[in-house]
Amino acid sequence: MNTVELKNTSRHYQSGSLVVKAVDQVDLHLKKGDFAVLAGPSGSGKSTLLNLIGGLDRPTDGEVYIDNELLNDKSDEQLSRERLEKIGFIFQAYNLIPVLTAYENVQFIMQIRGIPEKEHREKIMPLLKELGLEGLEDRKPPELSGGQQQRVAVARAIVLEPAIILADEPTANLDSETAVNLLQIMKQLNEEKNVTFLFSSHDPMVIEIAERVISMRDGKITRDERK
Amino acid sequence: MILFKLAWRNIWRNVTRTMIQIMVIAGSLFFVIWMQNISCGSYEKMIADSVRSGSGHLAFQHSDYLSERRPELVIPADKALKLAQNHDEIKHILPRLQIPGLIRSSRENCSAMILGVDFNREKEVNVILADKRKVEGRLPTELETTKAYVGEKLALRLQVKLGQKIVFMFQNLEGVITSKLYRIAGIFRSGVGKIDSGMVFVDRRSLGKAFGDPDAVHEVALILKDRTTLESIKKTLEMESDKSMPESSKLLAWETTMKQLADAIKIDQANLQFMIFLLYVLVTIGTINLLLMSVLERTREFGLLRAIGFEKSRIRNLIGFEAILVGTIGSFFGLLVGTLASAYSWHYGLDFSAMFGAQEVAGMLFEPTIKSIWNWKWMFGLTTSMIFMVYLASIYPAGKAMRVNPSEAMRSYQ
Ligand SMILES: Nc1ncnc2c1ncn2[C@@H]1O[C@H](COP(=O)(O)OP(=O)(O)OP(=O)(O)O)[C@@H](O)[C@H]1O
Ligand SMILES: [Mg+2]
Numbered sequence: 001m002n003t004v005e006l007k008n009t010s011r012h013y014q015s016g017s018l019v020v021k022a023v024d025q026v027d028l029h030l031k032k033g034d035f036a037v038l039a040g041p042s043g044s045g046k047s048t049l050l051n052l053i054g055g056l057d058r059p060t061d062g063e064v065y066i067d068n069e070l071l072n073d074k075s076d077e078q079l080s081r082e083r084l085e086k087i088g089f090i091f092q093a094y095n096l097i098p099v100l101t102a103y104e105n106v107q108f109i110m111q112i113r114g115i116p117e118k119e120h121r122e123k124i125m126p127l128l129k130e131l132g133l134e135g136l137e138d139r140k141p142p143e144l145s146g147g148q149q150q151r152v153a154v155a156r157a158i159v160l161e162p163a164i165i166l167a168d169e170p171t172a173n174l175d176s177e178t179a180v181n182l183l184q185i186m187k188q189l190n191e192e193k194n195v196t197f198l199f200s201s202h203d204p205m206v207i208e209i210a211e212r213v214i215s216m217r218d219g220k221i222t223r224d225e226r227k
Numbered sequence: 228m229i230l231f232k233l234a235w236r237n238i239w240r241n242v243t244r245t246m247i248q249i250m251v252i253a254g255s256l257f258f259v260i261w262m263q264n265i266s267c268g269s270y271e272k273m274i275a276d277s278v279r280s281g282s283g284h285l286a287f288q289h290s291d292y293l294s295e296r297r298p299e300l301v302i303p304a305d306k307a308l309k310l311a312q313n314h315d316e317i318k319h320i321l322p323r324l325q326i327p328g329l330i331r332s333s334r335e336n337c338s339a340m341i342l343g344v345d346f347n348r349e350k351e352v353n354v355i356l357a358d359k360r361k362v363e364g365r366l367p368t369e370l371e372t373t374k375a376y377v378g379e380k381l382a383l384r385l386q387v388k389l390g391q392k393i394v395f396m397f398q399n400l401e402g403v404i405t406s407k408l409y410r411i412a413g414i415f416r417s418g419v420g421k422i423d424s425g426m427v428f429v430d431r432r433s434l435g436k437a438f439g440d441p442d443a444v445h446e447v448a449l450i451l452k453d454r455t456t457l458e459s460i461k462k463t464l465e466m467e468s469d470k471s472m473p474e475s476s477k478l479l480a481w482e483t484t485m486k487q488l489a490d491a492i493k494i495d496q497a498n499l500q501f502m503i504f505l506l507y508v509l510v511t512i513g514t515i516n517l518l519l520m521s522v523l524e525r526t527r528e529f530g531l532l533r534a535i536g537f538e539k540s541r542i543r544n545l546i547g548f549e550a551i552l553v554g555t556i557g558s559f560f561g562l563l564v565g566t567l568a569s570a571y572s573w574h575y576g577l578d579f580s581a582m583f584g585a586q587e588v589a590g591m592l593f594e595p596t597i598k599s600i601w602n603w604k605w606m607f608g609l610t611t612s613m614i615f616m617v618y619l620a621s622i623y624p625a626g627k628a629m630r631v632n633p634s635e636a637m638r639s640y641q
Binding site for chain 2: 035037048051054056057069076077080081083085087089090094095097098099108109111112113156168225
């Protein structure tokens with residue numbers, strides 16, 4: 001069973017008379033437990049592809065499946081639900097809601113999912129501990145370092161055990177040591193919990209850690225190799 | 228609940244902006260509540276004052292007297308008195324005989340209105356007969372059937388002093404010119420020109436006798452203990468008067484006998500309501516503006532919320548919640564301060580004498596101190612509609628927040 005499946009998927013932008021093929025006729029399969037990186041230069045279409053998989057953006061052509069469910073004909077509200085239940089998003093920076101504490105940011109997603117209050121703590125605290133955030137749970141985002149913020153974002157993305165976690169350059173704002181550290185945490189979660197990860201990066205050190213490297217250029221996948 | 232918590236924290240992100248918004252809402256609400264309570268107090272006072280010198284809350288009159296004012300349109304006083312005396316809700320019963328005519332002194336003469344009143348009843352009520360409006364002399368008693376109480380300007384024109392004689396000439400019920408002699412017992416100054424230069428108070432029955440019927444009056448004015456009982460009292464009295472009063476007599480409410488005043492109040496009320504409406508529109512526009520600012524600043528955050536699974540509708544609700552919170556806090560303080568201010572002006576009253584030099588509105592006489600009253604229905608209505616308006620103001624900004632395209636928001640606001 002494929003967690004993610006793209007069939008001939010395109011996302012073209014019309015800017016003036018020019019058509020920008022941000023993603024162009026891409027076929028892609030991700031299996032459960034994959035730990036894959038999207039590599040490629042700036043403008044190659046990595047973010048666009050991640051947004052298509054996450055249902056934040058709609059393809060101009062082709063199909064997108066998550067857990068064998070076609071996203072194309074879902075309404076905006078249904079896509080929101082889909083994201084809430086199946087997808088964890090992590091972005092480059094400012095991933096957290098600034099008025100909520102680290103704990104509340106993770107709890108937030110459980111609340112909107114409607115998970116009973118009493119289950120929150122026993123789920124969140126061990127996770128924060130595992131991510132090295134013990135003692136920081138009452139801090140708000142501005143009181144956390146960039147790496148800590150990203151780890152809170154990872155905790156939030158993973159707490160509901162989604163089918164896939166999509167991370168758009170999660171380490172781009174971190175120094176390389178912190179970046180590698182974050183990736184190792186993600187890798188560990190991938191191994192322990194068999195969570196599927198797809199993240200983008202152009203940092204060779206980060207790409208190094210991935211088990212599968214999907215290279216992009218000009219909206220197309222140019223190489224797809226497993227180590 | 229989570230929306231509430233998020234909304235609450237969001238509104239305090241920009242404390243200055245939220246405080247300004249709360250102050251604008253509170254200030255406007257305070258102002259309209261206070262204005263409304265003061266205005267209603269002033270209406271109550273105008274009505275209360277003018278029913279005293281005018282035709283009462285209710286008045287028995289000949290059905291044509293109001294429009295024609297002919298002296299022969301009289302009604303029987305005793306029957307009306309008996310009818311009214313049976314009702315506890317009626318505080319004062321004032322029979323009045325009003326005859327236009329000519330007054331002559333030894334030096335001058337001029338036209339005037341002679342008012343035949345029962346002094347012991349009238350003095351408790353009529354502001355013109357109040358002690359503080361007396362210039363000199365005293366009010367005649369019931370037994371002094373040849374004593375007159377005259378306006379200051381009239382006395383001046385007639386060039387008469389206390390104790391001097393004046394002769395009143397008028398047409399009696401048969402149309403024959405009659406005259407009656409009076410001596411001046413006292414002089415008053417009401418502050419209203421027309422009254423001071425053309426009104427004389429005398430004993431009713433003796434004037435009636437000269438007029439041709441000691442029981443004849445032009446009106447029997449009734450003052451109620453509580454104005455709100457007017458409608459029910461009017462109905463009972465009308466039913467009872469069907470049997471005892473002549474068919475030509477009619478029971479009129481103050482809105483009819485003092486139409487000028489009733490209209491003036493209506494216009495003033497409409498003006499105030501228009502002003503309230505304008506103010507609410509301004510508050511709404513201001514709120515739209517501030518909410519729009521706060522929404523546009525958070526574009527990326529809405530993208531983030533959408534990315535982690537927040538539905539569009541929840542974003543709309545979030546903004547709506549924020550507006551309702553601010554609206555409720557502002558309205559709470561507005562209501563609080565409005566209530567305190569109203570309590571002050573209810574207890575101590577506000578002295579408007581500096582504002583209105585003349586104490587005359589629509590030809591009536593007023594005291595310049597206005598006490599506000601408690602208009603709970605309006606206070607509640609103004610408060611809830613303020614919250615509602617602020618909520619309405621959130622609809623457009625909420626729509627904007629809702630339409631944030633998540634992929635673009637996340638791209639362009641890194
Ligand atoms: N809304 C848009 N309108 C027009 N062109 C767009 C739009 N969004 C993206 N593009 C274009 O699509 C292409 C792919 O962009 P995308 O952001 O996916 O690249 P990327 O690989 O994520 O780049 P980076 O590494 O810089 O983040 C770029 O050429 C970009 O200019
Ligand atoms: Mg990108």
